[in-house]
């Protein structure tokens with residue numbers, strides 16, 4: 001399998017290189033040149049298998065010759081060995097036709113661990129083979145950074161540099177980034193918001209001399225390997241509820257559109273998904289875009305579900321690429337318009353998107369009320385992101401089973417949960433000492449040259 005850029009002007013790459021490169025050199029995102037379709041019998045055969053085996057069967061066609069089967073299996077096993085639940089991604093039932101997919105049993109308590117733990121293993125194996133060294137640079141609204149640091153701490157051949165918006169991540173998120181003591185971990189508190197952090201990372205990738213000098217590699221949610229790892233739990237949960245014999249729908253709390261785009265890939269592969277419902281908080285650019293066709297930014301409003309406080313939703317470009325008939329030049333044009341504030345999705349592309357995606361928005365008060373009510377009705381404690389999902393899902397319930405993705409553990413966002421329930425959710429015992437560990441943080445201005453100097457110093461390049 002080969003990977004092509006959504007803007008049509010970057011080299012075609014194999015899996016390994018697409019994974020290491022992150023952002024394509026034309027500014028686009030890598031996607032498979034063709035999505036492999038799984039036969040119905042092969043999907044049915046996934047029912048009841050261990051998560052790792054489902055992961056192997058779903059991802060195998062995308063890897064090409066990058067890893068031998070036995071090696072790939074070993075890397076998958078290693079990736080999920082540190083999870084705190086035997087099912088990895090267990091389903092719980094909330095209401096007669098509404099299920100919650102708990103994706104927060106990984107080492108940093110958010111769904112990002114599913115992709116990041118695997119990517120850590122894949123990078124290490126790939127770098128050991130080539131003898132290369134890379135510097136992973138990522139921007140985070142909180143959960144990506146902690147998941148990346150946890151996945152790459154202490155690995156050979158890799159430095160991991162994470163930019164997060166100073167003062168805008170939760171204490172648990174910050175401590176998960178600032179307490180690992182390994183020399184290859186660099187947590188940077190940058191002035192600005194998440195979009196500023198993401199913009200500086202993009203600037204670094206677009207500075208080709210710097211990119212080559214420090215061996216930049218990306219693990220943000222635009223990284224194809226991350227999307228791929230997330231495709232797996234759409235399969236594992238759908239077959240647990242009767243797919244392919246029975247269709248299901250998913251509601252996905254969405255920021256950068258990576259997680260829900262994985263659901264779109266699962267659907268392209270033949271998994272019978274009726275609707276993929278985009279759930280946004282008050283930063284609702286995607287909900288507005290699906291409803292009106294206007295994709296227009298209007299500034300980030302900090303919310304109690306901060307991992308979704310995003311205005312420019314990077315992975316949406318991948319969905320647009322397909323909706324525009326894989327016309328890279330058309331996508332490049334839209335992205336140029338976005339730089340000036342926004343664009344209008346063509347009527348044809350909008351209809352294509354609406355055939356797969358529905359959407360909804362959840363206000364701050366609705367988020368809090370959903371945490372309170374869900375706990376009272378079911379005993380399930382939701383994190384605020386998952387609550388956004390549950391609220392929006394409830395407006396889309398019907399005869400098809402709905403699976404809402406629970407993207408983080410409630411203890412990762414204790415203030416919002418306490419405000420809704422009156423009690424503070426406890427961290428799982430395996431990380432109960434997080435608040436006793438010493439922190440190590442570097443402050444930096446929102447300035448490209450200063451950041452580049454800092455990275456050269458810290459990585460010794």
Ligand SMILES: *Cc1c(COP(=O)(O)O)cnc(C)c1O
Nearest residue numbers: 143255256257258259307407408
């Ligand atoms: C990252 C994140 C999201 C948003 O996921 P995207 O892939 O960016 O859409 C939602 N909830 C939590 C807890 C997250 O960490």
